[in-house]
Amino acid sequence: DILTFTIDPEDAKDFDDALSFEYLPDGNYRIGVHIADVTHYVHPDSELEKEAFDRATSVYLVDRTIPMLPERLSNGLCSLRPNEDKFTFSAVFEMDKHAHIRKEWFGRTVIHSNHRFSYEGAQEVLETKQGPFANELNILNELAHHLRKERFKNGAVNFEATEVKFKLDEKGKPLAVIPKVRKDAHKLIEEFMLLANRQVARFIYNMKKGEERNTFVYRTHDNPDPEKLQNFATFARQFGHKLNVEGNGVSRSLNKLMDEVEGKPEQNVLQSLAVRAMAKAKYTTEAKGHFGLAFDHYSHFTSPIRRYPDMMAHRLLQHYLDKGKSVNKKDFEEKCLHSSEREKRAADAERASIKYKQVEYMSMMDKNKTYDGIISGVTEWGIFIEIIETKCEGMIRLADMDDDFYEFDEKSYSVVGRRRRKIYTLGDQVRVKIKKTDVDRRTVDLVFAREGQNSL
Numbered sequence: 507d508i509l510t511f512t513i514d515p516e517d518a519k520d521f522d523d524a525l526s527f528e529y530l531p532d533g534n535y536r537i538g539v540h541i542a543d544v545t546h547y548v549h550p551d552s553e554l555e556k557e558a559f560d561r562a563t564s565v566y567l568v569d570r571t572i573p574m575l576p577e578r579l580s581n582g583l584c585s586l587r588p589n590e591d592k593f594t595f596s597a598v599f600e601m602d603k604h605a606h607i608r609k610e611w612f613g614r615t616v617i618h619s620n621h622r623f624s625y626e627g628a629q630e631v632l633e634t635k636q637g638p639f640a641n642e643l644n645i646l647n648e649l650a651h652h653l654r655k656e657r658f659k660n661g662a663v664n665f666e667a668t669e670v671k672f673k674l675d676e677k678g679k680p681l682a683v684i685p686k687v688r689k690d691a692h693k694l695i696e697e698f699m700l701l702a703n704r705q706v707a708r709f710i711y712n713m714k715k716g717e718e719r720n721t722f723v724y725r726t727h728d729n730p731d732p733e734k735l736q737n738f739a740t741f742a743r744q745f746g747h748k749l750n751v752e753g754n755g756v757s758r759s760l761n762k763l764m765d766e767v768e769g770k771p772e773q774n775v776l777q778s779l780a781v782r783a784m785a786k787a788k789y790t791t792e793a794k795g796h797f798g799l800a801f802d803h804y805s806h807f808t809s810p811i812r813r814y815p816d817m818m819a820h821r822l823l824q825h826y827l828d829k830g831k832s833v834n835k836k837d838f839e840e841k842c843l844h845s846s847e848r849e850k851r852a853a854d855a856e857r858a859s860i861k862y863k864q865v866e867y868m869s870m871m872d873k874n875k876t877y878d879g880i881i882s883g884v885t886e887w888g889i890f891i892e893i894i895e896t897k898c899e900g901m902i903r904l905a906d907m908d909d910d911f912y913e914f915d916e917k918s919y920s921v922v923g924r925r926r927r928k929i930y931t932l933g934d935q936v937r938v939k940i941k942k943t944d945v946d947r948r949t950v951d952l953v954f955a956r957e958g959q960n961s962l
Contacts, residue, residue: 509642510540511621512586513628513695519581520573522811524594524619525698527642534602535645539702540617542584543593544575544810545820554579559841562848564812567859569678573812580811588622595820597702597807605652610705612823628691647690650697657700661757661800664764665784667777670897672863680867683896699808700799706819707805710826711793719793720832723818723842725806726794728785730756738783744919744932745772757800772933774897775882786850789815789842791835815845861948864898868950869943876955881934884921886914889930891938891952900950902938907954 510526526538548554558574565572573580586592594617600609621638623631631637632647658664666688673682703725710722732751739749747766750759760780767773784798789806796804807823810816818841822833879900883890888903904912910923912930920931930936937955944951 510617510619511623512619513623513691516624520811521586523808524586524617534600536600538596538598539698540594540596541808542586542811543595544584545817546593547579547583558814562814562845563852565852565855568672568863569674584811586619588619591616591618597705605649625691629689632690647694650694653697657800663757663798664761665781667781668774680863683867703805703807704801706807707803711803720826721791721835721838722822723815724790724793725804726790727787727796727798729797730784734783738779741779771880771935775892788846791839864896865943865948865950866945868898869945873940876937876939879936879938881932884919900952902952
């Protein structure tokens, strides 16, 4: 009887989260975040468990997915498909219209999803205010806006680096490179997943006080390293942007910078570099908080189909709800370390896969075509240029710049012509052509377009 639905990518098959919505007599709302109950099917010490632990994460390459769990589970038994009863682990919140939590409850449930939205379909309902469950979706969207606003007020950092997706033919060849656009439908789901992850972590952290706190799997993110932050600030200055790296104003200053670069050619370059200047998030039994999200406690609870730490979180939450004693911290710290290492390996593979497809796409392009680019890096052997249209990075080697002898100036992130004093520096917009592509090495060699080797 309770309205329940999923919102996922158009081509998704593993629906691991659903939302439910109820109006309450006092004007508040009851919002349920329902997560596939993977550990109902995957038992400790089973072969499935051993393989899931070993993989620790699904890997999403451009042309294929390497799932953590067999597809019979991920796309079948566990997937929260519409009009089917499904086992779930739920975080249920009673909220007022400002998204303040009045009550919360955690436990195992059975849900029956009424509807499966794609992100595009949900977005259309939000924009037109018409379609299935339009009122409920719009209320959820307003609540998500409140949650998001509160996060940023508390010092969360807005890292929205532009990602790309590919349109592939039946053989996996890239036909087009399309920037991913994150709209309200994506952010709605994101905010409620962040909420569930945070509240589960807080709930377990606050169950006991002092040294006796229950062991749990947290997702933590340290404050940025001052030296890396200073280097990034110097880099941003080359593009004409200021960053305050002193004291408590770092988050606010980073967000201001991210707002300033939105829609500008240097947006992707600076967003990517800002992410690299940050500490890496990791799994640990130490409750240290999350800098990027500005949360005092945070966990991963909402994606057990594709992440092993979420399976650990489900088991531990149920164990403590059943009044179980705290588990062995050392054992779980080792599992956290393994999960963090596997996550890094998966992220490296995903990045390499995107780069491979970008280079493959560029290799099919007309060599006479001219592209707009932005200088994204300068080294002693060449200039890195990000092609704005495809977000693909290529290089012009100094040896190929034959109109002068160019030297690298480390202090100003630029190369300078010895005779004519022509300068190419970070952030310059340039026009380039493809000289050569090497798909296996994932490299693109570029040359300046002939209409003159000038910056725009």
